[in-house]
Amino acid sequence: MVRVDVQPLYDKLCPEWNLPDAAEKPATRLGVRSLVPEAVYAPGEPITFLVAMIENNQYRSGVGLKCRMIRDYHEPVEFPLVTRDTPVEVSTELERPGFVRLEVSLGELSAAAGAGVEPEKIAAVPDITGFDSFWRAHRRWLNMVQPRVLKREVIPAVLPEYGERVRCFDVQVACAGAKPVSGILSMPRGAKPKSCPAYVFFHGAGVRPAFQPLTWAARGLLAFNVNAHGLYNDLSEADYRALAEGPLKDYAKQPVYSAEDSVFRDMNLRVQRALEFMKSLPEWDGRFLIVHGGSQGALQALAAAALDRDVSFVVANAPAMCDQAGELAGRMSPWPHAISQAGMERVAPFFDGAAFARRITAPVRFTVGFSDTESTPSSVYAAFNACGSCDKEILNFPDCGHAGAVFWTAEAEIMEHLGR
Numbered sequence: 001m002v003r004v005d006v007q008p009l010y011d012k013l014c015p016e017w018n019l020p021d022a023a024e025k026p027a028t029r030l031g032v033r034s035l036v037p038e039a040v041y042a043p044g045e046p047i048t049f050l051v052a053m054i055e056n057n058q059y060r061s062g063v064g065l066k067c068r069m070i071r072d073y074h075e076p077v078e079f080p081l082v083t084r085d086t087p088v089e090v091s092t093e094l095e096r097p098g099f100v101r102l103e104v105s106l107g108e109l110s111a112a113a114g115a116g117v118e119p120e121k122i123a124a125v126p127d128i129t130g131f132d133s134f135w136r137a138h139r140r141w142l143n144m145v146q147p148r149v150l151k152r153e154v155i156p157a158v159l160p161e162y163g164e165r166v167r168c169f170d171v172q173v174a175c176a177g178a179k180p181v182s183g184i185l186s187m188p189r190g191a192k193p194k195s196c197p198a199y200v201f202f203h204g205a206g207v208r209p210a211f212q213p214l215t216w217a218a219r220g221l222l223a224f225n226v227n228a229h230g231l232y233n234d235l236s237e238a239d240y241r242a243l244a245e246g247p248l249k250d251y252a253k254q255p256v257y258s259a260e261d262s263v264f265r266d267m268n269l270r271v272q273r274a275l276e277f278m279k280s281l282p283e284w285d286g287r288f289l290i291v292h293g294g295s296q297g298a299l300q301a302l303a304a305a306a307l308d309r310d311v312s313f314v315v316a317n318a319p320a321m322c323d324q325a326g327e328l329a330g331r332m333s334p335w336p337h338a339i340s341q342a343g344m345e346r347v348a349p350f351f352d353g354a355a356f357a358r359r360i361t362a363p364v365r366f367t368v369g370f371s372d373t374e375s376t377p378s379s380v381y382a383a384f385n386a387c388g389s390c391d392k393e394i395l396n397f398p399d400c401g402h403a404g405a406v407f408w409t410a411e412a413e414i415m416e417h418l419g420r
Helices: 131-144 214-218 237-245 263-280 296-307 344-351 353-358 377-386 402-406 411-417
Strands: 002-004 028-034 047-055 064-071 077-082 088-092 098-106 109-117 149-154 166-173 181-188 196-202 222-226 284-294 313-317 364-369 392-397
Touching: 028 098, 028 109, 047 064, 047 098, 047 109, 064 088, 077 088, 088 098, 098 377, 109 377, 131 263, 131 344, 166 214, 166 263, 181 214, 181 263, 196 263, 196 296, 214 222, 222 263, 263 284, 263 296, 263 344, 284 296, 284 411, 296 313, 296 353, 313 411, 353 377, 364 377, 364 402, 377 392
Parallel strands: 002 392, 196 222, 196 284, 284 313, 313 364, 364 392
Antiparallel strands: 028 047, 047 088, 064 077, 064 098, 098 109, 149 166, 166 181, 181 222
């Protein structure tokens, strides 16, 4: 099932272009939009974008813009465009399933929009040979490591009233690999045995501490916010910055020639151990185990559901690292844009979101931004189409890039899953 979130962008002056909050719109901005609000076209059909410069809610004419058209399976094309007192139409086409993105710029101003052609027919590349045996072997290794738990209670932050309703713990759990699972567990104060659903949130790219998932705990859930790198959660800002600029700088692109050496091997081992930890809590109801994340965190959520059949519901916001080898087939490159590096063609497929998605049977909810340059829409749709779940939905954000699609909360969908 496909749903579309289209903002009301097609009034006379299109004042909402590229910024969802009217209070934040600058006086001068560029606007790019698909002529068709849903931004989905047929093969060979003209794909038309509207381009304008807006100044004080009026179209400004005679301004020269730089444009760049990126199409799956084609080389990018750059061309100039002069604005008019009405939106300028820019058209292209795509002969087979895939995506197109139009970027426009003027100095520091920029805007972009995307459109899809039969996205439901985009096929992910086949899995690498040995994918399942690789993860079975690492599961055996994980099982050999005792899940020793260090748990320290911390004071709930943000709102004082949470302290009356919620308890928080800084948690480390021993894991196979170089680092432990590290995160913040929040739970209802006074929760009884077997009374609480479990919710696990995985981090996107970057180097940061886990945060306190207080809202979900206040709703009666065991909520675990998992640090992507197994780092302690009480380091100073300077320490995290030093890690980001030192050992973990460009961690996703660090050259490796074996899947055994990838940071994503250990990251996904910690994903599995985090789920084990949640299932070991006496308060877990034994029924609901929800995983959620955005971008790199969504990749971890897909891995969680693929590698642990107890997962009951998946929210994958603009998942990163999906169908990475699709770049070699001519599609736009997803983050970390590294499949063409030496050795990565043999490594990245073991941590590919589309491969994990193929093995999922739990209900899944995806999001995708049509102008996303990180979790590119072709790569996300390849994973969605490959997903093995009989209950899967994707929410299209035609007017959004990465940030717009990655922060979807899915609150209503999660509560519906819980029957609330």
